[in-house]
Amino acid sequence: MKPFVLAVFYVMVVMLPLALAWTGAYPPRSFWNELATGAGLLAFAIILVEFILSGRFRSVSGRTGMDVTMRFHQLLARTALALALIHPFLYRGLFGYQRPWDVTRQLTLTTDFTALTTGLVTWILLPAFVVLSIARDQLPYKYETWRWMHGLGALAIAGFGMHHTLHAGRYSQDPVLGFVWIAMFAVAVASLLYVYLAEPLLQRRRPWRVASVRPVSLKTWEISLQPQGHAGLAYHAGQFAWLNVGHSPFSLHENPFSISSAPAEDGRLEFVIKELGDFTSSVGQIKPGTKAYVDGPFGNLTVTGRSEPGIALIAGGVGIAPLLGILRQLHNQKDVRPTTLVYGNRIEEQIAYRDELEALATDHGTRIAYVLSEPSATWSGVSGIIDEKLIRSLFSSGEHKDWLYVLCGPPAMMEAVEKSLIGLGVPSHNILSERFIYD
Ligand SMILES: Cc1cc2nc3c(=O)[nH]c(=O)nc-3n(C[C@H](O)[C@H](O)[C@H](O)COP(=O)(O)OP(=O)(O)OC[C@H]3O[C@@H](n4cnc5c(N)ncnc54)[C@H](O)[C@@H]3O)c2cc1C
Structure with missing residues (x-):
């Protein structure tokens, strides 16, 4: 499915409960009361679909890109929160016990204590959950602990919200809408079971072993994996995978x-990892032979199927990882299109795979510009940062119009380069990028 079709499908799914409520045979209430119910219905539909936008489903993130999926996930979580928070305050004059003649609850809200309590619990949990997600990096927890909390918190919100919706909701008494809610809830729970149970079970049948670990530049390591008893991973150069080294496949x-x-490299899988936190700082101590599991491939940072007449690869730091894969693939496939690599770092010691890149320059004809922001006095390459001026000097106007630009690097570099490229007339569909940080 193309991203546009996915977006239309998404809108249809989250609007379905509203549409069913709208078309149901209920006598109408005042504008504010219908708005209050509408906000609640929409908020809960968005919450349930968030489970599918977790980034672990290739049919979604493989089409839109991982960072777009995660941004969408974050934006919609905030939207659902705003709708859920205002939902109880919009009701006007619907208080008191249900009258015998008010079968459809046109005149009153439910007074069912349990249904109101589950609504209140959801209403309290949701803002806490969103705030804990936004402030994740400031919390004194390991990422893995946060992930547990995120999964269980989401499940609790969906469960309490489901009880409230089915038992307090006026329109959700309708059997068709009730069925739609149960189906959406089931899909949400199934998505968690898939990620935490089914996928690890599949991974257990496809183990890998660490073949080698070696430093490739300052605080940066290459880890190479060999498939054990299977053919390896079918992927396109530039994609990414979730890597689990030395833990059970069920571990987080x-x-x-x-x-x-x-991909051409005979089942072997390589990653370039820069030291940052717990796991990445311990990569250098991983022993060859250690068992590993791989969940992937994900992402749409790939030149496969792209027919632009030239390819520009713009990397910052460890952002070289996917672009190196792409360059290797183009070389293996004897792709004759011109390629340019712009590779930015702070200091010379951070340049990884320099020998291989020089060989690609000779054998594949790749034009390479190393850029250092803090060069030593002896540096003869480009000094400064990758900005519009540099891009303007490296690529001709024809290249701006027609080439494919593939970017990966620190957020500030990516934003500046994307802006510059758009300003220079590169069509946005000719810019591919992968972010290592979503926030
Ligand atoms: C699509 C993608 C591709 C990436 N490719 C590379 C690469 O090729 N080379 C490289 O060095 N780095 C890459 N990264 C970044 C890398 O994932 C983090 O540096 C690494 O996970 C940090 O783990 P840690 O345990 O060392 O640090 P921690 O201290 O645990 O985490 C530091 C930060 O890394 C992020 N992070 C940690 N664990 C996860 C996780 N399981 N899922 C998502 N984010 C997480 C969080 O923002 C966290 O705050 C990539 C990230 C993404 C999203």
């Missing part, structure tokens, strides 16, 4: 890394 100790090898 898995981190996303771009694949730096190219």
Whole structure:
């Protein structure tokens, strides 16, 4: 499915409960009361669909890109929160016990204590949950602990919200809408079971072993994996995977890394990992032979199927990982299109795979510009940062119009380069990017 079709499908699913309520045979209430109910219905539909936008479903993130999926997930969580928070305050004059003649609850709200309590619990849990997600990096928890909390918190919100919707909701008494809610809830729970149970079970049948670990530049390591008893991963260069080294496949100790090898390389999978936190700082101590599990491939940072006449690869730091895979794939496939690599770092010691890149420059004809922001006095390459001026000097106007630009690097670099490229007339569909941080 194309992103546009996915977006239309998404809107249809989250609007379905509203549409069913709208078309149901209920006598209308005042504008404010219908608005209050509408806000609640829409908020809960968005919450249930959030489970599918977790980034672990290739049919979604593989089409839109992982960072777009995660931004969408975050934006919609905030939207659902705003709708849920105002939902109880919009009701006007619907108080008191149900009258015998008010079968459809046109005149009153429910007074069912349990249904109101589950609504209140959801109403309290949801803002706490969203705030804990936004402030994740400031919390004194490991990422894995946060992930547990996120999964269980989401399940609790869905469960309490479901009880409230089915038992307090006026329109959800309708059997068709009730069935739709149960189906949406079932899909949400199934998505968690898939990620935490089914997928690890599948991974257990496809183990990997660490073949080698070696430093490739300052605080940066290459880890190479060999498939054990299976053919490996079918992927396109530039995609990424969740990597779990030395833990059970059911463990939450898995981190996303771009694949730096190219598919042609006989089942072997390579990653370039920069030291940052718990796992990445311990990569250098991983022993060859350690068992590993891989969940992937994910992401749409790939040149497969792209027919632009030239390819520009713009990397910052460890952002070289997916772009190296792409360069290797283009070289293996003897792709004759011109390629340019712009590779930015702070200092020279951070340049990874320099020998291989030089060989690609000679054998594949790749034009390479190393850019250092803090060069030593002896540096003869480009000094400064990757900005519009540099891009303007490296690419001709024809290249701006027609080439494919693939970017990966720190958020500030990506934003500046994307803006510059758009300003130089590169069509947005000719810019592919992968972010290592979603927030
Ligand atoms: C699509 C993608 C591709 C990436 N590719 C590379 C790469 O090729 N090379 C590289 O060095 N780094 C890459 N990263 C970044 C890498 O995932 C983090 O540096 C790594 O997970 C940090 O783990 P840690 O345990 O060392 O640090 P921690 O201290 O546990 O985490 C530091 C930060 O990393 C992020 N992070 C940690 N664990 C996860 C997780 N399981 N899922 C999502 N985010 C997490 C969080 O923002 C966290 O705050 C990529 C990230 C993404 C999203």
